[in-house]
Amino acid sequence: MVGNEADNTFSTPTLEWQCADRYAVEKYLGFCKGAIRYNPALPSPQGSSLSLDRAVIGQVTAQDDAAATMFFYHVTGMGYEAWEHSSPASGDDECMRSVWRLSCLTYFPKSQVGSGTRYHRPCAGLCEGYLEACAVECCDDSAGYVDEADPDAPECSGRSGGAALRAPAGLLLALLLGRVAAAAAAVLCAACLQGCEVEVPQHEVANWRKKDNYLRQYEYIPPGHDASSAVLNSCADETVDASLQCSGHGYCKTWNPMARDTTALSFCTCSRDWAGPECAIQRKSQTKVFLLSLFGGMLGLDYFYLGLPLIGLAKLLTLGGCGFWWLVDIVRTGAGPVYSQKHRVAADLPHSVFLLVTLTLFVLLGLAWSAASCVGARSGKRRAAARAGPEGRAEVCAERDLAIGAAVDFKGYGTTLAAAHGRGRAAAGLATGRAASGHQQFAAAAGGARTW
Numbered sequence: 001m002v003g004n005e006a007d008n009t010f011s012t013p014t015l016e017w018q019c020a021d022r023y024a025v026e027k028y029l030g031f032c033k034g035a036i037r038y039n040p041a042l043p044s045p046q047g048s049s050l051s052l053d054r055a056v057i058g059q060v061t062a063q064d065d066a067a068a069t070m071f072f073y074h075v076t077g078m079g080y081e082a083w084e085h086s087s088p089a090s091g092d093d094e095c096m097r098s099v100w101r102l103s104c105l106t107y108f109p110k111s112q113v114g115s116g117t118r119y120h121r122p123c124a125g126l127c128e129g130y131l132e133a134c135a136v137e138c139c140d141d142s143a144g145y146v147d148e149a150d151p152d153a154p155e156c157s158g159r160s161g162g163a164a165l166r167a168p169a170g171l172l173l174a175l176l177l178g179r180v181a182a183a184a185a186a187v188l189c190a191a192c193l194q195g196c197e198v199e200v201p202q203h204e205v206a207n208w209r210k211k212d213n214y215l216r217q218y219e220y221i222p223p224g225h226d227a228s229s230a231v232l233n234s235c236a237d238e239t240v241d242a243s244l245q246c247s248g249h250g251y252c253k254t255w256n257p258m259a260r261d262t263t264a265l266s267f268c269t270c271s272r273d274w275a276g277p278e279c280a281i282q283r284k285s286q287t288k289v290f291l292l293s294l295f296g297g298m299l300g301l302d303y304f305y306l307g308l309p310l311i312g313l314a315k316l317l318t319l320g321g322c323g324f325w326w327l328v329d330i331v332r333t334g335a336g337p338v339y340s341q342k343h344r345v346a347a348d349l350p351h352s353v354f355l356l357v358t359l360t361l362f363v364l365l366g367l368a369w370s371a372a373s374c375v376g377a378r379s380g381k382r383r384a385a386a387r388a389g390p391e392g393r394a395e396v397c398a399e400r401d402l403a404i405g406a407a408v409d410f411k412g413y414g415t416t417l418a419a420a421h422g423r424g425r426a427a428a429g430l431a432t433g434r435a436a437s438g439h440q441q442f443a444a445a446a447g448g449a450r451t452w
Contacts, residue, residue: 017041017119019111020056028060030256031068032104034089041111041119065265067107068255069232072267074099076277077214078134079342083269086255095134102126110156123156218277234278235266246270249279275343283346286337290349293333294357297326302333307341334358 022039029036042059075082075096085091088100102122109120130136219230222240231237234245235252245252246268253269270279284306293302298320303312320326332338334354337347 016044017109017111018044020060024056025060025108028057028064030061030064031071032064032100032108035101035104036108038110040108042108063107067103068265069236070106071100071103072255073215073218073232073277074103076218078136079339081344082267082277083253095130098126098130098133102130120156218280220278232277233267235268246279247274249274272348273346281343283343284340286333286345286347286349289338289345290330290334290354293326293329294361297329298323302329306338306345330361331358 018041020040020042022036025040025042026033026036042056042063071088072082075085080096085093085096088096091097105122105126109122111120215232219227219232220234220237221227221230222234222237223244234240234247242251250268250270252266255265255267268277268279270276273283275281275283289302289305292305296302297315300312300315300320303309303315315321315325315329318325320329334349334357337345339345
């Protein structure tokens with residue numbers, strides 16, 4: 001989570017914090033403007049010869065840039081396109097807003113009255129809101145946040161005042177009754193097991209700490225240096241040549257488009273086929289996933305290519321959802337770049353090609369369905385006539401001759417319609433007479449086995 005990466009640095013005893021006025025700080029906020037609703041604490045300037053006002057401006061700008069950097073890398077680590085959420089405060093995506101709040105509260109902790117204060121970690125309610133809004137799994141270890149509902153817990157940043165986190169009395173009563181029922185069931189099961197020992201696995205290191213840190217994955221190591229010289233953002237290193245920034249697959253762009261300072265915070269904007277904060281991850285191809293969906297979608301090959309094997313297996317077992325899932329994915333993968341397991345695919349499929357292929361496919365499917373329906377209808381009539389015997393075949397012949405007579409004798413609309421209809425009826429009567437006189441011939445010919 002966001003607070004973990006910064007917590008180890010901010011809670012060191014060598015870093016001192018001092019109280020700052022909320023309204024004095026808010027004037028210089030950019031990315032975090034609107035997120036701080038208390039008097040924040042700022043790192044104390046060490047050995048600075050600047051005036052107090054300029055020192056505050058510098059500290060606020062540095063903390064604001066650090067919060068924006070953490071937001072950019074965290075959103076990218078989640079697989080989203082960070083440049084599409086450059087203004088999370090005004091956006092309607094609650095997940096991005098929760099990450100924005102956590103980032104800002106991490107770098108602008110709540111302060112206490114006095115000249116010196118310690119670092120206050122964000123409150124647990126903000127972390128819980130992030131887990132719910134972004135639909136991520138909670139780790140099995142404390143994320144470094146403080147439970148504000150605990151009266152013995154230390155002060156935390158972003159305390160909601162309790163109103164937003166308190167559940168209604170009915171919900172609390174339902175939860176209490178549910179826990180009582182669960183406890184009773186556990187006691188009953190324990191009484192029935194009678195000596196059965198269940199060993200619960202334990203581990204000292206949390207599972208989330210065993211995984212690779214995305215800050216390590218996205219770090220930038222200058223050419224000719226080792227890992228000790230790694231930085232998070234190559235655009236922030238003035239010593240790096242522009243051709244080497246963004247791994248040579250993009251360029252640096254100012255994060256805040258309203259900033260006029262040439263030293264304003266910048267991040268990499270990658271070319272079409274590359275992703276990641278340093279443009280070092282090659283995207284998968286939209287053309288490939290579209291072709292796999294078109295020709296191998298019934299087998300789930302498109303999802304296997306995207307790195308989603310479970311969904312691909314489900315599509316394989318259902319044969320593309322009996323064809324419906326297959327058609328939906330053809331349109332979905334061709335209409336625009338879709339997300340793979342980590343990043344969005346490269347938009348290398350021309351939209352005109354997608355339209356041409358899709359329209360041709362649906363026209364062919366429509367013709368095939370029409371032909372199959374016509375053949376099925378005719379076959380059904382033939383089987384029905386065969387089951388009806390000579391009389392059924394004679395009736396079908398009469399209907400056919402009636403239709404043919406009406407089509408041949410019809411010469412126009414109006415007054416000729418009745419005549420044409422009369423001639424058609426006469427032809428129908430003649431055909432009926434022929435059919436009636438030929439019943440014996442039909443019965444004698446191969447025992448009526450021939451089906452027309």
